[in-house]
Amino acid sequence: MIKRFFKFHPIHKKIVPYFDHLFLLRPSLFFPVWIMISSGMISSSMQIDRYRIWINEFDLNTFLVFLGITLISGATFIINQIHDIESDDINKKLFLLKDKVSIDFALKLNKILLVAAFIFLIPSGLLNIILAGTLYGIWGVLYNLKPFEYKQNPLMGLLINFAAGLILFTIGWNLNGAVSIDALYLSLPYLLCFSAVSILTAIPDVKGDSKIQKKTFPIKFGERPTIFFAMIAVLIAFVMGVANNDPVISTASLVSLPFYIFNLFSLKLNNVLRTIRFSIFNLAFFLMSVFPFLFLALGINFYLIKYYYWHRFDIHYISFLIDE
Numbered sequence: 435m436i437k438r439f440f441k442f443h444p445i446h447k448k449i450v451p452y453f454d455h456l457f458l459l460r461p462s463l464f465f466p467v468w469i470m471i472s473s474g475m476i477s478s479s480m481q482i483d484r485y486r487i488w489i490n491e492f493d494l495n496t497f498l499v500f501l502g503i504t505l506i507s508g509a510t511f512i513i514n515q516i517h518d519i520e521s522d523d524i525n526k527k528l529f530l531l532k533d534k535v536s537i538d539f540a541l542k543l544n545k546i547l548l549v550a551a552f553i554f555l556i557p558s559g560l561l562n563i564i565l566a567g568t569l570y571g572i573w574g575v576l577y578n579l580k581p582f583e584y585k586q587n588p589l590m591g592l593l594i595n596f597a598a599g600l601i602l603f604t605i606g607w608n609l610n611g612a613v614s615i616d617a618l619y620l621s622l623p624y625l626l627c628f629s630a631v632s633i634l635t636a637i638p639d640v641k642g643d644s645k646i647q648k649k650t651f652p653i654k655f656g657e658r659p660t661i662f663f664a665m666i667a668v669l670i671a672f673v674m675g676v677a678n679n680d681p682v683i684s685t686a687s688l689v690s691l692p693f694y695i696f697n698l699f700s701l702k703l704n705n706v707l708r709t710i711r712f713s714i715f716n717l718a719f720f721l722m723s724v725f726p727f728l729f730l731a732l733g734i735n736f737y738l739i740k741y742y743y744w745h746r747f748d749i750h751y752i753s754f755l756i757d758e
């Protein structure tokens with residue numbers, strides 16, 4: 435009865451338009467943001483207490499950092515959507531901008547998010563504020579805006595995403611310990627998995643990106659080489675995770691590796707989407723055993739996304755069930 439109410443009752447069609455401005459931040463991309471911050475936290479924690487799990491103490495400072503970085507990331511995603519309108523329209527991903535939310539309002543919201551984000555980050559110290567500003571600079575400005583527009587360059591685009599992942603990891607590390615050279619080294623397997631997923635996300639957009647002459651990694655090098663590169667990155671992440679004696683990333687990368695191998699023999703979009711989603715889920719699953727509050731955040735976000743897209747656009751998204 436409850437399921438039928440949330441799925442079919444007509445009142446939800448009247449409720450979901452109020453979430454349009456929230457979904458302009460692209461909550462579906464919050465998952466990798468939160469996961470990379472949590473990865474930094476767990477790597478830092480393991481330097482203090484090797485095998486501690488189920489850390490369920492609520493810390494206000496940690497919550498404010500997650501909130502601030504989420505808003506910063508949302509601001510970069512707004513900029514990305516504004517400058518991807520043409521390709522998103524071709525790829526049938528243009529749901530909000532122009533039709534339901536004006537570009538002028540999106541730009542105003544971007545500024546509001548930035549101001550709010552830095553206010554939330556003040557208690558965590560100067561380093562996190564600098565890192566957050568750098569994150570917006572590379573992920574928002576360098577990646578999307580002219581004269582840089584590094585998303586048009588497959589190698590620079592990959593480097594930008596790698597750098598963004600490193601910043602998120604460092605912010606997480608800084609929550610539990612002083613940043614050192616160990617943070618850079620221990621972050622590498624997590625960043626390899628993050629980068630592998632990042633380049634795979636460009637494959638579903640190949641059709642629209644190629645029509646506007648956008649040069650993404652799979653357009654430049656081909657889909658199969660892209661999948662092969664991603665597979666090698668995950669394989670190296672597994673080896674490094676074992677070498678670092680890191681049970682989280684070594685296990686998560688090993689569980690994800692078969693999806694990448696299978697994709698080499700089956701260049702189907704549904705398999706690529708399955709690989710992306712399960713790669714994110716696998717790492718999140720192991721992180722949640724250490725940080726149970728992450729389960730709460732990911733769960734609420736997951737079902738809010740499903741609720742919104744179902745009642746707003748009649749789309750079953752997000753789902754682990756990928757149509758053949």
